Each structure stands twice: as C-alpha cells, then as structure tokens.
Amino acid sequence: MAPQLDNYFKQVDDLQDKFIDRLREAVAIPSISSEDARRPDVVRMGHWLADQIRALGGEVELRELGPQPGREHLTLPPCLLGRYGSDPKKRNILIYGHYDVQPAAKEDGWATDPFTLTIDDKDRMFGRGSTDDKGPVLGWLNVIEAHQKAGIEFPVNLIMCFEGMEENGSEGLNDTIKAEAKKFFKDADVVCISDNYWLGTEKPCLTYGVRGCNYYSLEISGPGQDLHSGVFGGVAHEPMTDLIRVMDSLVDPDGKILVKGIADLVAPLTDDEAALYPPIAFTMDDLYQSLGSKATIHDNKNDALMHKMRYPSISLHGIEGAFSTSGAKTVIPAKVIGKFSIRTVPNMEIDEVNKLIQTHVEEAFAKLGSKNTMKFNIVHCGKWWVADPKHWNYTAAGKAVEKVFGVKPDLTREGGSIPVTLTFQDELQKNVLLLPMGSSTDMAHSINEKLDKRNYIEGTKLLGAYLHYVAEEPTN
Numbered sequence: 001m002a003p004q005l006d007n008y009f010k011q012v013d014d015l016q017d018k019f020i021d022r023l024r025e026a027v028a029i030p031s032i033s034s035e036d037a038r039r040p041d042v043v044r045m046g047h048w049l050a051d052q053i054r055a056l057g058g059e060v061e062l063r064e065l066g067p068q069p070g071r072e073h074l075t076l077p078p079c080l081l082g083r084y085g086s087d088p089k090k091r092n093i094l095i096y097g098h099y100d101v102q103p104a105a106k107e108d109g110w111a112t113d114p115f116t117l118t119i120d121d122k123d124r125m126f127g128r129g130s131t132d133d134k135g136p137v138l139g140w141l142n143v144i145e146a147h148q149k150a151g152i153e154f155p156v157n158l159i160m161c162f163e164g165m166e167e168n169g170s171e172g173l174n175d176t177i178k179a180e181a182k183k184f185f186k187d188a189d190v191v192c193i194s195d196n197y198w199l200g201t202e203k204p205c206l207t208y209g210v211r212g213c214n215y216y217s218l219e220i221s222g223p224g225q226d227l228h229s230g231v232f233g234g235v236a237h238e239p240m241t242d243l244i245r246v247m248d249s250l251v252d253p254d255g256k257i258l259v260k261g262i263a264d265l266v267a268p269l270t271d272d273e274a275a276l277y278p279p280i281a282f283t284m285d286d287l288y289q290s291l292g293s294k295a296t297i298h299d300n301k302n303d304a305l306m307h308k309m310r311y312p313s314i315s316l317h318g319i320e321g322a323f324s325t326s327g328a329k330t331v332i333p334a335k336v337i338g339k340f341s342i343r344t345v346p347n348m349e350i351d352e353v354n355k356l357i358q359t360h361v362e363e364a365f366a367k368l369g370s371k372n373t374m375k376f377n378i379v380h381c382g383k384w385w386v387a388d389p390k391h392w393n394y395t396a397a398g399k400a401v402e403k404v405f406g407v408k409p410d411l412t413r414e415g416g417s418i419p420v421t422l423t424f425q426d427e428l429q430k431n432v433l434l435l436p437m438g439s440s441t442d443m444a445h446s447i448n449e450k451l452d453k454r455n456y457i458e459g460t461k462l463l464g465a466y467l468h469y470v471a472e473e474p475t476n
C-alpha cells in the first residue's frame, strides 16, 4: 500500500490549485438553510454537488424530501444519494456531509465577503462553509479525482449521503435514512463523517461522540404595535423586559444550568471516564487561541474539556424583533422572540429535557405577573451520540492519521451536534466515525470562518489514506 499512497499524496499536492478552485466555486453559492430567501441557493448547491460527482463518474440521485414540516410554503432541499464504484469484492464505506451553511453577511463583521473564498498570506482560506462543511465534503471528491489522475485503483466503494438541512435540524433526513437503511444503505460496512474539528491546530483527532441539541424559541407579545418609550414607558408591560428576565433565569454567568432536574439526567462521571481527559493533547493556550481571548469559565484543561464534551450547556442566541442597529431608538418592541438551545449529553432524553425546559420557562414567566402573552416553541431537537472507538473503523483511521501526520490521533467527543450520527448507528447498526479536517481556530458558525490550506490538502490526503486502510483492516 505504501508506494500507492505516496503516489496518491503527490497527486493531491499537484492538484491542490484545482481543489482550491472547487472550494471557491462551492463557497460562492450562499446555501444558507435557515433563511427562506436562500432556499433556491441551497437547492442550487445540491445540484452543483451532484454535477461534480457525476463528472467524476459517480451515480447520483437527488432525493426530494417534500415540504418543510411546519413551514409548508418551503420545499426541503434534496438529499444527495450517490455511489462511486460497485465492486462486490470491495468494502462499502458510507460517507455523510452537508452542503448547507450557517447564515453570513459582511455587516456581521466579516473582514471579507463571506461568499468569496479569500486566501491570506498565511494560507488561511476564508469563506462561509469553508470548514463547515463544504471543504470536508469536497475533500471526498478530491480523493476520487486524485486517484483517477494518479491511475490508482480506488480501494473501496463509496456510498454518499449529503444533505442540505444540517444547520437547520436535519429536517427530513431521518425518514430518508430509515426508509433506505435496507435499500440504498444496505451494503454499508461502516460510516465516516468529516464535519467537526481538531481540538487545537496541530494534532488531529478521531471523534467518537457528539452532544445533542434541542433548540427553542420564546415569543412574548403584548402591545398592539411598537411603542414610544416616553409615552408608554412605565405604563405598559414590556415584552423585552419579560423576555430578558425569563432567558436570564435559564443559566448563570458561569454556565451553570438553572433549570430544575437537568443535572439529574446527566450520566455520572466514572473514574475510568475521568482518566480519558488528562492524556488528551490540549492546553489552555489552545483554548485561548481558538476562543480569541482568555474569557474561559474553567481555568484548567480537564474541566474545560469535560464541559465541552460530557456536560450539557445552555446558550442564549438572540432576540428577533429587538432594536439592534446602531443609534439610540427610544422604542418599546411589541413582540420579541428569544432563541436559545441546550446541548445535551448521555443520558438526557429529548422529551424529558423539553418538558423540564418548558415547565421552567412557564413558571419563570408566571412569576413575573406580566399581562403579556408568552408562546414556547420547540424549533428542532437532535440527540447526542457516543460510539465504540475500539472498532476496526477507528483503528484504520488512526493508521491514516499516523501515515499523513506522523502522530497518533487524540480520541475526542465533539461539543457540537450532528444528529445523523445516531440515526446511522441505530438504523444501519454500523460503526460511525468522525474524521475531522478543520482545526479549532476555524470559527465555524462565526464571522471569518476559514479552513487552512494545509488542513484542506493534508485532510484530503487523510480521507484517501483512511479509505486504503479501512479497505484492508481486519474486523474485530
């Protein structure tokens, strides 16, 4: 295998400008799944990806998922089901990724246009979706192209599942996976997903868990329309005042969740599990670097890691309807909608958590004695997932990391959420591996998201090397 891999690596290096152009084209399509007006762009992105795969000789179906539940005026973007190779002597590796992205606008504070891939003098490639998740998805396509150009036999058959709603709760995907578990996905031997990040900037990792995410909105309304605060201040119950009090009651400034009953749902920390964190190659400096400041709640590595990987957290995301531009407008907003979410961990069940959160916000609102009206809404929920990192899928990935980067990877759990991991594991009964490409400084979901050229190119080598090792790894 060694000479083949060396030829493959050389080919990836030779093709790097082409691979960057591929990413540039993808980033230019603003496939924001949570904005209604961008839905045609999400669909366009799915078609662009399908065309790219077909041009490489893959077979693709863009599976229509119908209207978006609860928002029927919108059609869900298609789920891309693809195949590359069908040799019965080879293993079948199911790869998943997403072609939608988080919202982005230059006015949010981006230094460059978010939908123009911009490479700086440190070879950082800035653009929305560069690391989450267009770069990693295109990494798989680059692997195919480099094999073809180098004349190296492809080591496995690839089964592809690329969705366009991951950043918006993976709406519609679970049903497709359930329906196809014994059809399109039936031959899959294992699953590999590249959609998360290293803990730092130097050491790769293999990831065997994610936190879940339950996302909520809280609408408070009262006055018939926005009001003059001089005329109505002190006279009317203000929706914003109510909302801020209710949202404030969820979590304290040290991240402690104040919702009764949540802590009781969390699996206790065993001595065996506690011993997993100290060996992980991660420092507080790594954290400061990725955070862009020293504003951490915990001042030691192990607590910081555990609060990212194995404890829940509540985050307050925003308030729709609030006055938010510069200047000083003396308005009382008539209706405000607060957005918040909880990241969940073993053994928290979605329904139990929802019940506790709903009871909490209803009690907190009742305590205010306000004459306004509050509506609690569950936007989307996805469960946490933990896999067996001793599986041969992980052994193969570990060998690929050592071959490409010359180090043994850390084993990590991701603080973010990828709801489909659990669905694949449960419905297909196959091992799922997360094999990240990007680093901790990539700023996914934030302004100035980027993927380092090194991570993209070495990451493409890693995904290809993994396919060679997983093709040959003995089962355990």
Ligand SMILES: C[C@H](N)C(=O)N[C@@H](Cc1c[nH]cn1)C(=O)O
Binding pocket: 132, 133, 166, 167, 168, 169, 195, 196, 213, 215, 382, 414, 415, 416, 417, 418, 444
């Ligand atoms: C880790 C992955 N790349 C990611 O960003 N996932 C999102 C998924 C999501 C969106 N809403 C709820 N879950 C995330 O963790 O925020």
Ligand SMILES: [Zn+2]
Binding pocket: 102, 132, 167, 444, 445
């Ligand atoms: Zn994301």
Ligand SMILES: [Zn+2]
Binding pocket: 098, 132, 133, 166, 195
């Ligand atoms: Zn992602």
